[in-house]
Amino acid sequence: MNQRIEKLQIWMKENDIQVSFVTSSENVFYLSGYYTDPHERLLALAVFQEEEPFLVCPEMEIYNAKNAGWQHEIIGFNDIVNPWDMIVNAIKKRGIAVGKAAIEKEHMNVERYEQLSELFPNAAFISAEEKLRLLRMIKDAKELKAIEEACALADYAVQFGASEIKEGKTELDVLNALEYALKQKGVKEMSFSTMVLTGANAASPHGNPGMTKIKKGDFILFDLGVVVDRYCSDITRTVAYGDINDKQKEIYDTVLKAQLAALEASRPGVTAAEVDLTARRIIADAGYGEYFPHRLGHGLGISIHEYPSIKETNKLVLQEGMVYTIEPGIYVPGIAGVRIEDDVYVTADGARALTKFPKELQIIN
Numbered sequence: 001m002n003q004r005i006e007k008l009q010i011w012m013k014e015n016d017i018q019v020s021f022v023t024s025s026e027n028v029f030y031l032s033g034y035y036t037d038p039h040e041r042l043l044a045l046a047v048f049q050e051e052e053p054f055l056v057c058p059e060m061e062i063y064n065a066k067n068a069g070w071q072h073e074i075i076g077f078n079d080i081v082n083p084w085d086m087i088v089n090a091i092k093k094r095g096i097a098v099g100k101a102a103i104e105k106e107h108m109n110v111e112r113y114e115q116l117s118e119l120f121p122n123a124a125f126i127s128a129e130e131k132l133r134l135l136r137m138i139k140d141a142k143e144l145k146a147i148e149e150a151c152a153l154a155d156y157a158v159q160f161g162a163s164e165i166k167e168g169k170t171e172l173d174v175l176n177a178l179e180y181a182l183k184q185k186g187v188k189e190m191s192f193s194t195m196v197l198t199g200a201n202a203a204s205p206h207g208n209p210g211m212t213k214i215k216k217g218d219f220i221l222f223d224l225g226v227v228v229d230r231y232c233s234d235i236t237r238t239v240a241y242g243d244i245n246d247k248q249k250e251i252y253d254t255v256l257k258a259q260l261a262a263l264e265a266s267r268p269g270v271t272a273a274e275v276d277l278t279a280r281r282i283i284a285d286a287g288y289g290e291y292f293p294h295r296l297g298h299g300l301g302i303s304i305h306e307y308p309s310i311k312e313t314n315k316l317v318l319q320e321g322m323v324y325t326i327e328p329g330i331y332v333p334g335i336a337g338v339r340i341e342d343d344v345y346v347t348a349d350g351a352r353a354l355t356k357f358p359k360e361l362q363i364i365n
Contacts, residue, residue: 004031004135005047011131012049012102019091020047020102020128021116026302027104027132028055034068035230036061042083042112051094056083088119102128133307137299138321143231144345147300147323150191150233151343151354153226157182158237158357161196161222165241165364171196171209174220182226191225191232191304202238202337205294205329216242219252219336220364225304232304234325235355236341239362248336251288252361258282258328259340259359262296266326266344266351272314279328280312288330297325300343322346323354 008020008031022028022045029035032045032055044056052072057065059076066074075090077083091098098120103113105127117125139147161178175196182190197207198214202221214220218241225234238252258279265278276296283292297310300323308316310324327341342353 002031002033005053007135008047008131009049012047015100015102015126017100017102017126018048018096018098021045021104022047022128022132023104023112024107026306027107027136029230030132030136030302032065032068032070034065034070036064041079042077044087046087046091048094048096051096054090056087084115084119098123100124100126102126102131104128104132136301137307138319139301139323139345140321143301144323146229146231147233147343147345148354150226150228150231151235151356153182153185153187153228154224154233154235155355155357156185157224157226158222158235161224162220162237162239162362162364165214165220165239167215167241169214170211171198171201171214172211174214175209178222178224187226189227191227191234195221195223197221197223197337198241200334200337203331203333203335204337205331205339207337214241217244218242219244219248219338221337221339223339223341230302232300232302233343233355234300234304234327234341235343235357236327236329236339237357237359237362238338238340239364241364243363244336248338249361250286251330251332251336252338254283254286254288255328255330255338255340256359256361259326259342262326262328263342263344263351263353266318266346267349268318268320268346270318272308272310272316272318273312275318275326276310276312276314279326283328283330288332291330291332292328293331294329297327297341297344299324318346320346320348 028045047053054073056075059078062076160181164174164177198220199218201207221238223236262279295311299306329339331337342355344351
């Protein structure tokens with residue numbers, strides 16, 4: 001049995017849980033090494049305290065699951081059978097009476113919850129999310145290596161994108177060029193929809209790239225990430241095209257100061273709230289507090305947004321091995337939008353930025 005499943009089994013024994021029924025693609029991958037997007041079909045991993053776990057997937061995916069390294073039972077189903085009957089039989093075969101089951105309550109839809117409740121009417125259902133989040137929060141060496149590789153490709157993408165900036169090019173022109181450059185390096189998947197935003201569009205934290213043309217005196221904001229071995233990176237850099245005015249420069253310098261201070265504050269024993277507030281106070285003291293509308297950052301790994309949330313109300317104590325983003329921003333409509341984001345790995349005595357593209361203001365001429 002792999003160590004991740006063993007850690008889950010220890011938690012199950014401590015809490016008298018007979019079965020954990022894991023259904024999200026990300027958590028199934030974390031525990032089994034097998035990833036798929038099953039669309040409307042069922043995907044599940046059943047873990048027991050002692051007995052052999054089993055994987056449930058579409059029959060046409062069995063080869064892929066085995067090829068990914070899953071060595072235990074696989075229940076494959078086609079589109080004309082009921083997989084729930086097969087699941088009940090597999091549990092009965094193990095001689096398990098289900099009194100308490102852990103499920104992903106935030107992921108499982110109501111229809112599937114009702115089916116599971118009908119199959120096990122005497123079972124109490126508890127949330128598995130918190131335990132799975134805590135397990136995924138601390139990255140091992142293999143996970144860190146994948147994230148580092150994804151970060152290096154994200155750095156390259158920003159560098160390439162900046163080199164494509166020319167008067168009259170549109171946001172989509174630059175976006176398409178940098179994504180094509182990544183595909184030439186073998187990148188199959190982005191972490192999320194790439195953002196290249198210029199001028200007034202950069203003042204929207206989650207803007208949509210389009211046909212807006214780049215012109216002198218604009219900021220251009222790049223927000224993108226790359227997936228390597230199912231692990232994500234996430235970088236934001238804001239560069240200037242030609243000379244910018246004093247107000248734009250002030251906004252950039254304030255964001256940079258806040259970002260560097262939050263990175264310096266990141267270390268084991270400090271709370272997520274303290275890191276957020278370190279950056280937030282700098283931005284507020286500069287008079288831009290109302291223009292920083294989002295949390296400082298988020299956990300990063302198999303999912304682009306995962307536990308924990310780096311926000312001013314989160315008292316979670318940072319631990320060595322965590323990976324999260326630090327991404328303060330100031331968005332002043334009609335003037336400027338600036339965000340600077342790094343992916344950060346917490347070490348024994350501090351934190352290390354995994355994204356390396358320069359943060360000092362880059363002026364493209």
